[in-house]
Amino acid sequence: MMYVFFDGRTEDVTAIEAQYPLTCVEHASEIPDGELVLHIAPEGISLSSGSLEMHGDFRTMLPRVGKLSQEMLVKAVKPKNFPEGALAVDATAGMGEDSFLLAAAGFRVKLFEYNPVIAMLLADSLRRGLEDEELAEIVGRMELVPGDSIGGISNMLEPIDLIYLDPMFPERQKSGLIKKKFQLLQRLERPCDDEDALLNAAVAARPTKLIIKRPLKGPQLAGLKPGYTIQGKAIRYDCFAFPRE
Numbered sequence: 001m002m003y004v005f006f007d008g009r010t011e012d013v014t015a016i017e018a019q020y021p022l023t024c025v026e027h028a029s030e031i032p033d034g035e036l037v038l039h040i041a042p043e044g045i046s047l048s049s050g051s052l053e054m055h056g057d058f059r060t061m062l063p064r065v066g067k068l069s070q071e072m073l074v075k076a077v078k079p080k081n082f083p084e085g086a087l088a089v090d091a092t093a094g095m096g097e098d099s100f101l102l103a104a105a106g107f108r109v110k111l112f113e114y115n116p117v118i119a120m121l122l123a124d125s126l127r128r129g130l131e132d133e134e135l136a137e138i139v140g141r142m143e144l145v146p147g148d149s150i151g152g153i154s155n156m157l158e159p160i161d162l163i164y165l166d167p168m169f170p171e172r173q174k175s176g177l178i179k180k181k182f183q184l185l186q187r188l189e190r191p192c193d194d195e196d197a198l199l200n201a202a203v204a205a206r207p208t209k210l211i212i213k214r215p216l217k218g219p220q221l222a223g224l225k226p227g228y229t230i231q232g233k234a235i236r237y238d239c240f241a242f243p244r245e
């Protein structure tokens, strides 16, 4: 059960209702302890349960924008090899942090997210980002497309320069070890239904480059051997280049 707390602001929750049993309330006192709560307030939308609380805030990404060339994702992408205003598709947007890095590197980014709760949290942080003068230019290059990217990518008419896939939340670990926001998101999670279909849709779109984030020791998606790999301590980026004919 998820509670939606309309705290001085309303929002259309039909898409969420189609996937989760919901109880909508207007007073915090109506919510039993420990329940998952989507709190819709004038200052923003957050997800919480007990002492855990999360909301998207792209301001937390600003220190990373100053050191963009040190970001593993940026090293994997090599933005200088792309034309100005190149189009990137983040087919598994989540809270949009990786998309934000791509937008900061100059890409226009379409963000697909099929979980309606995460899509609502993301839409809200994008909205706040547009109102923030330090974020507006970067966030202005980001467009959320709520829904499944497997069909979404194949319906896109514009050629795609870069496709980025990060299909899974971190493996379930002892809860104390993972970041609080992941503990909450994992309560919503519907694991990526079909990673192979996602990969096939991405390859069929013939982007110039495809990048897949994987756990460091995780198997290659669909067993596809990357052209090159960028490795960190816990994750790696498998990179595929498809030169334009």
Ligand SMILES: C[S@@+](CC[C@H](N)C(=O)[O-])C[C@H]1O[C@@H](n2cnc3c(N)ncnc32)[C@H](O)[C@@H]1O
Binding pocket: 091, 092, 093, 094, 095, 096, 097, 098, 099, 112, 113, 114, 115, 118, 147, 148, 149, 150, 166, 167, 168, 169, 170, 190, 191, 192, 193, 198
């Ligand atoms: C690991 S999270 C992505 C985190 C993201 N890279 C970030 O920086 O915040 C994966 C997300 O992809 C979404 N997802 C998985 N498969 C999808 C699909 N086929 N279409 C759209 N969203 C998908 C999940 O709902 C989840 O929010």
